Amino acid sequence: MNNQVITRFAPSPTGNLHIGGARTALYNWLFAHKNHGRMVLRIEDTDKERSTDTALENILDGMRWLGLNWDGDIYYQSQFIKKHQEIAYQLLESGNAYYCYCSADELSKMKEDALSQGKSPVYNNKWRERLPNEIDKKIQPVLRLKTPLKGKTIINDKVQGLIEYDNKDIDDFIILRSDGTPTYMLASVVDDHELGITDIIRGDDHLNNAARQINICLLMSWIPPSYSHIPLIHSSNGTKLSKRDGALSVSDYKKDGYLAEAVLNYLLRLGWSYGDQEFFSINEMIEFFNIEKIHKSPARLDLKKLLNVNSHYLKEKNDDELIKLIFKSERILFDKKLEEKMKLIIPHLKTKSKTLNELSELIRYLYQERPIEIKEFDFNIYTPEINDLVTSFKLSLEKIDNWDLMIIRDLFDNFLVNTNTKLIDIAKPLRIILTGSIVPTGIYELLLPLGKAEILNRISDYLNN
Structure with a gap:
């Protein structure tokens, strides 16, 4: 039996790689390397209407920029739909799933009735133990999992601790849609099993999903993976993050002149700490990282702190590396004479800068075309x-x-x-x-x-x- 630790980062290419996803990728990457394991990159691209190549490239570029390299090939969830369907039909044949012929109107009425009675708006198991008549068969059914009606579903989460769910509160959720396509709830579990994922590290907004997904594993006689659900990142005032709070994509931070190592270090400490140490090398991150030391409460995004962290790494960065970054970001053709000029001034200018963009702007005077465009100042030089x-x-x-x-x-x-x-x-x-x-x-x-x-x-x- 292979006991190698295998984690996965499984983004959906419906949007850019944001800082929350980047932190999840970082924690998965660190946990895998800490345990001499592997991190798999799986693209959950089954939502064809919303998935785009642009978003996919943004995710891949962001991960490469941060140095969070995955092991092996990229897996695309859409390539394994037949396997998802195969497992769904196995569950049906074993009596652990059933067809549901409820119409959209019936489901809406079911939800309204539950809410009016102060109950959770979950499916009422109408088709759990009945067969369809000819009229029912006119509706294209969905396939639902038969979740246990009694007892508890227990998750021993490495971050959240021991969590118990009453099975009566877990609905018979859909695993195949009426068109035969798998839902996320099924596809994710099947992919994790097929890829040999041993540890799932993801946001705690997926905690309720875990209670459902673990039942698929148990009904298939699979060993469930170990779960670690990390708190989400909130704004500075404790609310859900939005762009107004600076919740930008990783590519935006890169564009704004932040260094990859600074962003990594900041994300590492958003919900995790190691004594009073503030700055970590990659090797120290791997050595000191402990998934069980992640805080249970949501971390708060502090852009001033991120800027200060970036300023630290900018000052510490090798001058030659900074010059290469400036040539690249400014799209300047390499020039040996200009490089030598930059070497003379960059030790002084980087102490005055907090971002690569600020540094690039300060050093731009070396290669400006003449005549120099003079900005307007309160100070008049034309006297x-x-x-x-x-x-x-x-x-x-x-x-x-x-x-x-x-x-x-x-x-x-x-x-x-x-x-x-x-x-x-x-x-x-x-x-x-x-x-x-x-x-x-x-x-x-x-x-x-x-x-x-x-x-x-x-x-x-x-x-x-």
Whole structure:
């Protein structure tokens, strides 16, 4: 018998990969790696009307970006419909399922009557023990599972603990629709069995489904998987997440300049902790992760915290890796000279940035086309006094031959003495003239990667304006 742990992430390609799904994928991935097992990716694509290739690509791209690589091929639920139907008919033949000929009107009336009596609006088992007549047969039936009428269904959940359901409260749910297609409730269980899934880790909105699905396993004499139902992610005020709360897709966070490792670390700690440790390497995540330590209460999305986590990882990230990311995100053709320029300034600029987008914007001045577009500021650089000061600086710059940080520092020191001015009087207009904005770093460091020739050209553009 194979005792290998096998988890699964089973998204539906009806929408993008959002942070809740990404956290579920992360927990499945960590649990599998922690136990030297495998994580299967299964695409639950039986809803053909709502499933799209765009959503599927978004899910796959998001997982690849986060580094949550699955093991083996991708499984598509729609490819196994015949197997789902085969199991449904086995349940029918063994007396554990039956055809239901109720019309839509009958089911609506059944629901209304139950609610009027203060009962749960569940199916009343009308067709559980009866056969259809010729009139009944005019209706295309659905196939329902015969769930136990007495006793309890018990789930020993690794997160929620021991949960008991009275079987009288579990309805005879549909496993095959009237057109013969399987429902999610059946298809998911059959797929889990066929793929050898040992552990199901998913949102606690599926907890009631588990009580139904485990009965399919028991009626088929299958060993049920182990369940772990994790609390959902709520907004900062404790309500259900929406886009207004920042509940964006993973691709949106990527587009907004968040780093994959920062998003992973933040998601890890949304409902799980390891002492007071805030930041984890991938190896530490795997080593310390314990599914039973996931909190039972819903986690709250805190975008300020996510931004701070991202800022930490941005500052810690290797400069060469950051430069590669900037080239890619800015869609710049690789240029060795530009790369060398970036290396000179990026250690300073990344301390001023919280996202890759902010860093990319600050470093953009290095490769802007001339003439530099100068944004509007409260500070007016087009005055005779500034014009004269910048002209004098240009003359001083033209006289120097070599170029390094010390020479730039001496250039400014001598200029300030000779013109009897303060550093801010020349540094502020120079920042705007050379970058078009106010890049928040030391003026010496700002000038160094530009080089003498480019600085002279940009100053000339300003003076000739």
